[in-house]
Amino acid sequence: MTAVGNPPKRGTVPAARRGPRQALRATGTPGKLRLLLIGLVVLSLAWGVVAAWVVSQRASGASDVVGTSEPLSLDGHQIYRALSDADATEASAFLAGGLEPLALRHRYLADITQAASDLESATAAAGHSPAAQNLATLSARLPTYAGEVETARAENRLGLPLGAAYLREASGLNRGTLLPAARDVSAQADRQLSAASGRATGLPLALVLLVIAIVVGYVLFRAQRWLFRHTHRTLNPGLLVASVAGVVSVLWLVIALGVVRADLLNAQAHGSAPVAALARADIAALRAHADESLTLIDAQGDDSFQADFLTVQHELGPGPGTLLTAAVTAARGTPGAGSAAAAAKTATAWYAAHRAVRSLDDNGKHIKAIRLATTPGPDHSGALFARLDGSLARAIAADQAVFQSNAVAGRDAFTGLEAGVIVLALIMVAGCARGLSKRLAEYR
Amino acid sequence: MNPRRSLRLVPLLLLAGGMAVWAVPGSAAVLAPPAHRVLAPAAAQATPAPTGTCDPTASLRPAGPPRVTPGSFMAKIRARGYLIAGVDQSTYHFGYLNPMDGRLEGFDIDMVHAIAKAIFGNPNKVEFKAISDDQRIPEVRSGAVDIVAHTMTINCARLKQIDFSTVYFDAGQRVLVEKNSPVTSIAGLGGRRVCATTGSTSIANIKAAPSHPIPVAVPYWTDCLVLLQQGDVAAISTDDSILAGLVAQDPWTKIVGPRFSNEPYGLAISQQHTDFVRFVNAVLQRMRTDGQWAASYAHWVGTPVPAPPPAHYLS
Numbered sequence: 001m002t003a004v005g006n007p008p009k010r011g012t013v014p015a016a017r018r019g020p021r022q023a024l025r026a027t028g029t030p031g032k033l034r035l036l037l038i039g040l041v042v043l044s045l046a047w048g049v050v051a052a053w054v055v056s057q058r059a060s061g062a063s064d065v066v067g068t069s070e071p072l073s074l075d076g077h078q079i080y081r082a083l084s085d086a087d088a089t090e091a092s093a094f095l096a097g098g099l100e101p102l103a104l105r106h107r108y109l110a111d112i113t114q115a116a117s118d119l120e121s122a123t124a125a126a127g128h129s130p131a132a133q134n135l136a137t138l139s140a141r142l143p144t145y146a147g148e149v150e151t152a153r154a155e156n157r158l159g160l161p162l163g164a165a166y167l168r169e170a171s172g173l174n175r176g177t178l179l180p181a182a183r184d185v186s187a188q189a190d191r192q193l194s195a196a197s198g199r200a201t202g203l204p205l206a207l208v209l210l211v212i213a214i215v216v217g218y219v220l221f222r223a224q225r226w227l228f229r230h231t232h233r234t235l236n237p238g239l240l241v242a243s244v245a246g247v248v249s250v251l252w253l254v255i256a257l258g259v260v261r262a263d264l265l266n267a268q269a270h271g272s273a274p275v276a277a278l279a280r281a282d283i284a285a286l287r288a289h290a291d292e293s294l295t296l297i298d299a300q301g302d303d304s305f306q307a308d309f310l311t312v313q314h315e316l317g318p319g320p321g322t323l324l325t326a327a328v329t330a331a332r333g334t335p336g337a338g339s340a341a342a343a344a345k346t347a348t349a350w351y352a353a354h355r356a357v358r359s360l361d362d363n364g365k366h367i368k369a370i371r372l373a374t375t376p377g378p379d380h381s382g383a384l385f386a387r388l389d390g391s392l393a394r395a396i397a398a399d400q401a402v403f404q405s406n407a408v409a410g411r412d413a414f415t416g417l418e419a420g421v422i423v424l425a426l427i428m429v430a431g432c433a434r435g436l437s438k439r440l441a442e443y444r
Numbered sequence: 445m446n447p448r449r450s451l452r453l454v455p456l457l458l459l460a461g462g463m464a465v466w467a468v469p470g471s472a473a474v475l476a477p478p479a480h481r482v483l484a485p486a487a488a489q490a491t492p493a494p495t496g497t498c499d500p501t502a503s504l505r506p507a508g509p510p511r512v513t514p515g516s517f518m519a520k521i522r523a524r525g526y527l528i529a530g531v532d533q534s535t536y537h538f539g540y541l542n543p544m545d546g547r548l549e550g551f552d553i554d555m556v557h558a559i560a561k562a563i564f565g566n567p568n569k570v571e572f573k574a575i576s577d578d579q580r581i582p583e584v585r586s587g588a589v590d591i592v593a594h595t596m597t598i599n600c601a602r603l604k605q606i607d608f609s610t611v612y613f614d615a616g617q618r619v620l621v622e623k624n625s626p627v628t629s630i631a632g633l634g635g636r637r638v639c640a641t642t643g644s645t646s647i648a649n650i651k652a653a654p655s656h657p658i659p660v661a662v663p664y665w666t667d668c669l670v671l672l673q674q675g676d677v678a679a680i681s682t683d684d685s686i687l688a689g690l691v692a693q694d695p696w697t698k699i700v701g702p703r704f705s706n707e708p709y710g711l712a713i714s715q716q717h718t719d720f721v722r723f724v725n726a727v728l729q730r731m732r733t734d735g736q737w738a739a740s741y742a743h744w745v746g747t748p749v750p751a752p753p754p755a756h757y758l759s
Contacts, residue, residue: 161543161693162669162693164666165664168667169667
């Protein structure tokens with residue numbers, strides 16, 4: 001276009017030096033119409049692309065929350081519960097002496113079945129998330145654990161002390177490898193949940209979208225005003241259709257994003273956040289319970305399990321900054337609030353019963369200590385732990401239901417939105433093209 | 445039977461203290477070479493030759509037949525109502541928890557019952573405390589137990605910390621391998637992993653063996669058998685008395701090679717209770733002569749029954 005070396009014609013400025021406004025002013029109406037057509041088509045397409053991208057980001061965040069991170073966190077917790085119970089149950093079965101009680105055998109088998117089934121659903125949900133490594137560890141070592149327990153039983157049934165050694169080995173594997181892996185699955189899933197939830201509800205992308213919507217709207221408005229002034233036609237049907245499509249897509253987006261955001265924030269505040277806090281408290285309680293049994297079982301003058309119990313008790317609370325108080329606070333106003341508060345109260349009673357157990361055991365009344373720790377009774381420590389664990393489980397189930405309904409509603413609000421904004425953007429493109437090409441045709 | 449007995453014991457079966465250090469195979473806690481905290485240089489030799497200062501098998505001479513004299517430690521035990529004995533819970537035929545009924549049984553346990561009978565007239569007035577090998581000396585020294593009956597070798601290093609009764613069993617260290625192993629003695633285990641319990645003379649002997657096996661320390665002898673069955677160690681090496689109990693639990697194992705140490709067993713008692721040492725020696729002497737020792741040997745170890753180890757007293 002610029003002929004370098006050729007002298008410029010008088011009265012014309014070299015194109016390279018002209019600004020867009022000057023260029024626009026210098027161009028005739030057909031040229032301006034052509035430019036406007038290109039600009040509007042590009043803007044409409046840009047709007048469609050950005051809006052669809054934002055929607056897909058948010059939809060994937062929402063579906064990650066509903067389909068991956070929350071189920072994974074819950075599965076991790078369920079696996080922990082099942083394995084911890086399996087360990088305690090086998091310990092009790094051996095503790096009973098003689099032939100293993102059938103009820104305990106059934107309970108152990110149910111625990112292993114539960115753990116395996118949760119492990120399978122967690123693995124399916126995890127995909128390539130960070131928890132996959134821990135789930136692989138669980139999958140690889142769970143059969144080893146179960147195998148060692150069965151070997152222990154077989155040796156035990158032959159009357160050989162080797163059975164106790166296999167049980168020790170199995171319990172060490174459970175507590176040393178399986179339980180930490182299950183706890184990490186939950187922790188990783190919780191982190192993944194807040195990231196996904198942030199992706200589905202965050203503001204920055206929505207603001208970018210808003211800016212683009214304002215630009216598109218402004219350009220459409222200016223284009224129609226300019227056309228009105230230059231062509232003296234009151235309405236351009238093509239541009240009108242484009243404008244309506246634009247307004248519809250903006251409204252749809254604003255409503256859907258708003259609804260999803262409200263639903264997911266609600267799911268988080270009244271669902272996943274209290275569930276995570278309650279699950280953390282439950283895991284601490286399960287650990288303290290195991291410590292209590294192990295202190296009774298351990299007669300070697302080693303008080304490390306009792307020391308661990310006291311550490312966990314300190315973390316669990318209730319009291320300022322403790323897990324139970326955090327759980328009660330998180331569950332306030334949710335369906336799980338009542339059970340959470342009951343759990344906090346039971347914890348205090350449990351600690352008192354635990355002190356009674358320790359005092360009996362320390363004063364040589366081992367038999368009474370074991371009875372207080374393992375048999376049912378209103379102020380027996382084993383029964384109080386079961387009540388605490390039950391309250392936490394009920395609170396978790398109640399708040400999990402809140403999460404589920406809100407998060408699913410939120411995810412479903414995105415249905416059809418991505419396709420919708422693309423179709424509407426294409427309608428805008430078609431409207432602009434048709435509206436302006438008709439005007440252009442009048443200049444031929 | 446005193447209810448304390450089984451009740452104190454039953455839970456010991458599980459996990460015990462071993463659990464804290466017991467981890468999965470492959471973890472450092474189990475498979476690392478043992479800590480050598482118990483292994484003073486003198487202890488590395490199972491039975492050092494008697495020197496001018498130490499004749500390990502010589503114990504205090506009893507003052508006649510066993511008698512609970514007023515003011516003695518035995519009188520204190522009688523006033524308490526039960527004897528407290530530190531024993532093994534996993535060594536088949538010496539001190540083990542019978543899973544069938546949750547009771548402790550074995551040759552060592554018989555010794556304890558005989559002592560309880562001499563104090564109380566009732567062999568069941570005992571509170572057993574299951575301990576691991578490396579807890580034997582600390583438990584005796586702290587007074588947590590009155591006596592330890594736990595396949596415990598008498599040697600000079602230990603005599604500096606605790607007293608022993610006269611010898612009640614003669615053992616010697618050998619090697620246990622799987623039936624299909626080509627290994628025929630400790631000499632063939634150079635560079636291989638060999639298991640024994642923490643704090644035992646056996647682990648010191650493995651470490652001191654000229655063939656340089658790699659010692660692997662665990663809390664209990666049955667833990668060694670678990671490792672052997674899972675292929676984590678090539679052999680177990682300890683007293684033939686203990687190995688016989690492991691073979692009885694796994695017929696796919698065999699004991700090979702000659703005895704390469706002498707392990708005279710004694711009952712361990714605090715150095716503060718010399719009256720109790722003399723009392724226990726009197727009980728043992730009576731058992732040697734009245735056939736009780738032989739009956740217990742025949743029941744737990746088998747026939748033919750050798751002559752009991754003769755009592756050897758300090759001058």
